[in-house]
Amino acid sequence: MLKHPLPRLDKDLELRNLLLPYCRLNYGEIWKDEKSGHKIICGDCTNFSIVEKLFENKKAKLAIQDPPYNFIAFQTFSEEEFCNWSQLWIDNTYNFLDENASLYIWLGAEQKNFFQPLSGFIKLMSKTNFKSKSFITLRNQRGYGTQKNWMSIRQELFYFVKGNPVFNIEAEYTDIPKVLNGYYKIVNENITNNFQRSKSKFIRAGNVWIDIQQVFYRMEENVNGCYAQKPLKAIERIIKASSNEKDIVIDFFSHSGTTLLASEKLNRICYAMDIEPIYCEITIRRLENFRESHKTGWQNSNPFYKEISLDYRLKTYLKNKYKIEY
Numbered sequence: 290m291l292k293h294p295l296p297r298l299d300k301d302l303e304l305r306n307l308l309l310p311y312c313r314l315n316y317g318e319i320w321k322d323e324k325s326g327h328k329i330i331c332g333d334c335t336n337f338s339i340v341e342k343l344f345e346n347k348k349a350k351l352a353i354q355d356p357p358y359n360f361i362a363f364q365t366f367s368e369e370e371f372c373n374w375s376q377l378w379i380d381n382t383y384n385f386l387d388e389n390a391s392l393y394i395w396l397g398a399e400q401k402n403f404f405q406p407l408s409g410f411i412k413l414m415s416k417t418n419f420k421s422k423s424f425i426t427l428r429n430q431r432g433y434g435t436q437k438n439w440m441s442i443r444q445e446l447f448y449f450v451k452g453n454p455v456f457n458i459e460a461e462y463t464d465i466p467k468v469l470n471g472y473y474k475i476v477n478e479n480i481t482n483n484f485q486r487s488k489s490k491f492i493r494a495g496n497v498w499i500d501i502q503q504v505f506y507r508m509e510e511n512v513n514g515c516y517a518q519k520p521l522k523a524i525e526r527i528i529k530a531s532s533n534e535k536d537i538v539i540d541f542f543s544h545s546g547t548t549l550l551a552s553e554k555l556n557r558i559c560y561a562m563d564i565e566p567i568y569c570e571i572t573i574r575r576l577e578n579f580r581e582s583h584k585t586g587w588q589n590s591n592p593f594y595k596e597i598s599l600d601y602r603l604k605t606y607l608k609n610k611y612k613i614e615y
Contacts, residue, residue, distance in 0.1 A: 293613070298567055304606065329562070349386050350389075350538070351537075353540050356541075375413060387451075391449070393447065426446070426498065465492050511588050535557065
């Protein structure tokens with residue numbers, strides 16, 4: 290049980306408003322990290338001038354985008370509206386990527402509504418200048434179950450490229466050892482198996498990732514208050530495979546700050562963005578907390594623990610509504 294949990298901030302606007310005074314960025318403002326060169330802007334990723342302000346004539350080698358597809362596509366927008374909105378940030382992504390760069394997009398599929406927005410989104414991407422490369426499945430260690438359907442334990446990840454970007458194949462090897470012979474092939478008139486031909490003792494992840502634990506409350510990297518956090522190991526794998534050290538990595542939907550944290554660990558420069566000041570602040574605090582404590586999240590606490598402990602209104606609100614004691 291979490292000692293000091295923070296309820297989902299997207300579902301509690303009153304709590305969000307109580308925390309806003311503790312956020313450093315207002316809309317259009319940029320936080321710059323003097324140590325590693327990371328930057329975070331609070332703004333709308335569909336607004337070209339806001340994105341341009343973040344980049345200052347620089348280009349990125351890798352984009353990792355995790356748009357809020359479940360909330361936007363299935364509760365607020367229709368599939369068509371979601372795709373029209375996506376077209377804007379996809380265009381901005383393309384414009385600020387290097388001529389040889391990679392794009393990864395996390396996207397869900399609504400089982401009860403003809404797997405929206407997958408079909409419309411794929412059609413949208415086919416009309417861009419990006420080239421499709423792979424459709425990756427991340428296997429969740431948990432999922433939402435039902436007695437009348439298959440339990441959903443997958444997350445979809447699209448891989449596109451612009452030009453001919455780097456792909457570091459060594460990043461694809463997992464920590465799962467090879468245990469079976471197989472994949473026989475004749476080489477120099479001799480029958481060989483995959484153990485004899487392979488350069489590694491471990492299996493490759495391929496485009497079905499079964500070795501990554503989905504974030505949940507028992508993991509150190511958990512960021513209380515966020516609702517769409519991706520596993521740090523998954524983002525690290527993407528960054529290792531599709532960028533080199535000192536490259537710029539961009540994330541228009543920073544949320545819990547995982548892309549920036551992974552970039553920090555792997556010696557990349559992250560340009561992050563979020564339209565919500567509170568998620569920009571969480572991103573900044575996650576980096577600061579990592580540098581100070583070497584912890585990747587707040588397993589038994591939350592990013593605003595100190596402020597809540599000293600703020601009577603916040604303490605009273607959490608106690609009355611959620612029975613959380615500080």
